[in-house]
Amino acid sequence: MLVTKIGTNTSSPPALHQSVQYLKGVGPRRSEIYGKLGIHTIRDMLFYFPRDYKDRSRVQKISEARIGSEITIFGRVLGVQTRTARSRKNILEVFVGDGTGSIAATWFNQPFLAKKFHVGNRVLLHGKVGAYKYLQVLSPEYEIIQDEEMNVKDGGILPVYPLTEHMSQGHFRKIMKDAVCHFAGAVDEILPTEIIRKNQLLSLRDAIANIHFPETPELLKQARFRLVYDELFTLEVAMALRKRGIQAETGISFKIGANVDAHIRKLIPFPLTNAQERVIREITEDMRGSKPMNRLLQGDVGSGKTVVAMYAILAAIANGYQTALMAPTEILAKQHFQTIQKYLLHSHVRTHVLIGDTNLRQRKDTLDRIKTGQVDLVVGTHALIEETVQFHRLGLVVIDEQHKFGVVQRLNLKKKGGAPDVLIMTATPIPRTLSLTLFGDLDFSLLDEMPPGRSPVKTLWITKEKELGSYRFIHDEIVKGRQVFIVYPLVEESESFDLKAAVTEAKRLQSEVFPSHRVGLLHGQMKSSDKDKVMADFKEKKYDILVSTVIIEVGIDIPNATVMVIVHAERFGLSQLHQLRGRIGRGSEQSYCLLFGNPTSSVSNERLKIMAMTSDGFKIAEMDFRLRGPGEFFGTRQHGLPELRISDLIKDFPILKKARSDAFELVSKDPQLTMETHIRIRERVLETFKDRLELMNI
Template sequence: MLQESVRVLAGVGEKRAKDLADLGIETVGDLMAYYPFRYDDIQERRLAEIQDQEKVTIKGLVVSPPVVSRFGYKKTRLQFRMMQDRDVFSVSFFNQPYLKDKIVVSEDIAVYGKWDAKRKTLTGMKVLGSNSEGDFAPIYHVNKAVRQTTLIDLITKAFAQFGDEIEENLPISLVDKYRLLSRKEAMYAMHFPRNPDHHHQAKRRIVFEEFFLFQMKIQGLKKAEKAESNGIAVLYDIDRLKEFTQGLPFELTGAQKRVTNEICRDLRSPKHMQRLLQGDVGSGKTVVAAIALYATVTAGFQGALMVPTEILAQQHMESLNQLFHPDEVRVALLTGSTKTKERREILADLVNGDIDIIVGTHALIQEGVDFANLGLVITDEQHRFGVNQRRVLREKGFQPDVLFMTATPIPRTLAITAYGEMDVSIIDEMPAGRIPVETRWIRPPQLPQVLEWTYQELNAGHQMYVICPLIEESETLDVQNAVAIYEELQAYFAPKFTVSLLHGKMKNSEKDAIMETFKTNDSQILVSTTVIEVGVNVPNATMMLIIDADRFGLAQLHQLRGRVGRGAEASYCVLVANPKNETGKERMKIMTETTNGFVVSEKDLELRGPGEVFGFRQSGLPEFAAADLVTDAHILEVARKEAQALWKMENWEILPEYTALATYLEKEGENQFFD
């Protein structure tokens, strides 16, 4: 059985089983599905066609015995000679004396290394095994205790002993429709492909399988969620809501109207709402949230808005109080720094229904925070909260509707995958009159000229953010810290302009006081770490200087840039960076070429991959063994449509073709998919 421990394989004792478990391999099935992350091309290359300094695999005959010589401190050189056709050349391996036993005179061998055409020598990196059936050797992620050769040997044994037990888990109709390899052949070919096309076909099959099974779970959960009518029907006062939206000091964009209608339709439905609202920085998500909260209050329910930072909570509180009449809607703020007496009063008013809307940080999910009648939960920058934190807030009421908001734009296909059990609304239009931020990239030596220019902007009455990646001196990173920059700018701009310093190690009361001086223009320059990344709104700030910009991810740079350009004046973002590689240069160029967060997000995913961009645990993005959410997005879309179509079929799970699939889902979902 594939679920048996790897200890059933010869050569796997207690120690080796533990070492394999460290790689996530515990069963025979885990071992078979532990796919290579790349393949070494071990096609035979002729010496005449190899370029100087090219990394290649050369096959040939060993014509001299291997000799190990020692030099320096604990350094070794293993040397021998090989012959290909009639050409003899030298091979050297450094600090790998144990390879000596693999080098046997008069036997063929394949060595991967770097070719020096002038000296006619190969500096070897590895001796390739003969386990690959064709011209490709699999390369796996391993640890110090498990070597490549050991892993390949065990995988070979596993397929020899248990390969016939691999069963098809996809419906045959889909296998035929998309001309997919059988599961057994695909899994084997992922390790030992005969040629590039064989590997391509194997990977295509495994990627589709991973996406399809995942989408079956997601669509099943979505169907089960919609089938239950135990949510809340928020029957809001339509006339009051119309009056409120018409009284707003600005006209809603078409996109804002569209997503508001989608949310309001969900609120009135007795089915539980789980909706993700995406919108670029400055697209107007806050007012959409305000409309949803107001609708909830007119229906006699309470609303809760949870945000990741106290600065953002304070700002949302101020925004809502500007939009709502205090006699009609009472809004309260609850954070970690709310004083004990005030906290006690807020909690009492919340549980007896005197507070209509509560805005807060994770303080909202603490014990003792209870509601009279919670109808809507909104989580802003929801990827900052863990899944359990979001769940605790939901459980404060009886199945309240849930709206997640994020200003981290995620491509639609990725949003559907990451938050597949939710409906997705996107604000893809910016408010009229918003001037795009002009972004420039400079090298550090150009900074003095930029500071001269910013002096003129400050003279015109504007303000500036200066962002630094570190707070304190670091022995490992060559970056300038916030404190040093703060002192330099103080020396440069004093006494005419005031410089403030804000960073994450300050007390919340200190942060609030410094932020207040910047908002009121009592300080004109705010030197900060990324604590101001999300939500801070100072319309008079028209300049942003980001020091060591190549230390930040694209999505983070875009979030930071969103702090300026919030007023009617033209705004600028200057990236100060000297990237050491092409990827770093590419990121700087992307930032100067587009202000569209969705484009930035796509590029960030291409350059770094979804795991690094979002952090799997926080975002809920799934990890796949072979599939890639970015490069395989087209297969993801096909898999999603097929899963949706199957769930629309009545009682599909009882048909013989789907028995294996239904069994898998039942096991994975603990019977939550089927009655």
């Protein structure tokens, strides 16, 4: 077993922080190539994990080859020849023998491979057995074993690493084997003995040895479990510390009694759903407490998050505090402002909007009013976090579509009050796995009920040959008095992309396809005042069709719009498609989402199938997460989440739950991690989050 070869701490831990150049076979020049992989130290090397494995424990003899079956063989190259078939195909044959027989590895029209094979090479081949005049293995996977130490039969399962150019698997394995044998014993065990025993974990040194050079599939499984557990445990300890830190702050104890509740409800002109009532109770309980609220409110598009947020805002204002609502775009900020203004028509609440294009005189006046406490609610964009914005008495911060903001931006807004309550809203459904990691320090509220009178949007995938028929359908909807969104991925045509663009297509649709209807155009490069005018005109039905880019993804509420067409739908992510679809279905009429798409990859094909199949935001988010992974799904880095080296948040959810439970239990017993058995955990958290510690305070 490989682990028995490892010395017991033959090197002190500082040895792990030496440059990788000191490993035998690396040196200063080659260490620069290793640096491209993020490997700078010996420790980095040990924690650079394989992306796959080749199981050589099932190597067969050539004499056992059967036509039509798959085989893995190991032997030496006996000869190399190329020939041309009658069909003019170039055929390369590499003859391999293992002492029990010989076989030809055969490739068609790949003559360049001939240079790779030389008589005497040791090779590993895997492929399907065929026959010509002799046995063949057709277009096999192959590996030339240049490393004499690496005996195939002894090696069993061989690691495959993600490498860059000028690196070979064989040479990298040799360096890794040397690193594991000499330095794995120097890696400190960070977990307390009781956690290792409770979860029956492999020791860390054995896990490192077996993740790189596993003796058996079972040891590989145990090694991976241990390393995934460590990674997620560190993350969840950080979350537990963060949550504890928030709870240690003294917040505002808002008084929200029957009188305040009755005054707020008078301003809401419709009955709330059971889900809204439940969430309002959760928020009210937080706001009454002495600890700052730190709650994530998640609800699909149209589930009524704004009304819930408004309840919290009015409760804070009733207690004499100021409130701030930050939205990611000017369109959404204005939409929130207009919606809330309608509700507050018969109240004394003083509201202001603060966005990038507010003119200087208005801006100065608004800033003065905020500073002197003459504004109760300010709705804005990133403009709210500028240094010039100073609050008199900020008590509640509401952040909408929070994933559109960087972590630092959210922190800057929170800092403008002492310890204000924070309510984060999102219409982007978050898979449970992500909510436990990215938002594991937040309390969680879910609006899982839609207001009455809304029927689900019907979604249809429209291939190229059906587009003309769809235009006739759109025409019929407009004749009924309805309106239509048509969304394109680009503003203007680009030589780099063979895609239709909004500006060109708006002209074509107006002149060639819908000459009797009125077509408007909206995109992000327009002046803010022009965007506002187009939106107001569309709302007032001066346009039948609004051609747009994804600028309408959030914040546009047109109940009369019943059709959403998304052109080149295969170019959009699932969550984005779901958000766009959420712009319609806001009235009582049946709405339709038409996905114009001709996918060229299996992933984009899968996306369109999922969209047509379900309107469940959580299913869509889970699928999106599976297809894209955490980094792309949510811009994970901006959340202060370290890059995961080995964990898969979907596949490893059971391990995540164990690690989370253990981490929170440990932090509750030792909130400062000062016990001797927890010092190394503390160091690991500090090291993992070294440049994110302030970000952890969101």
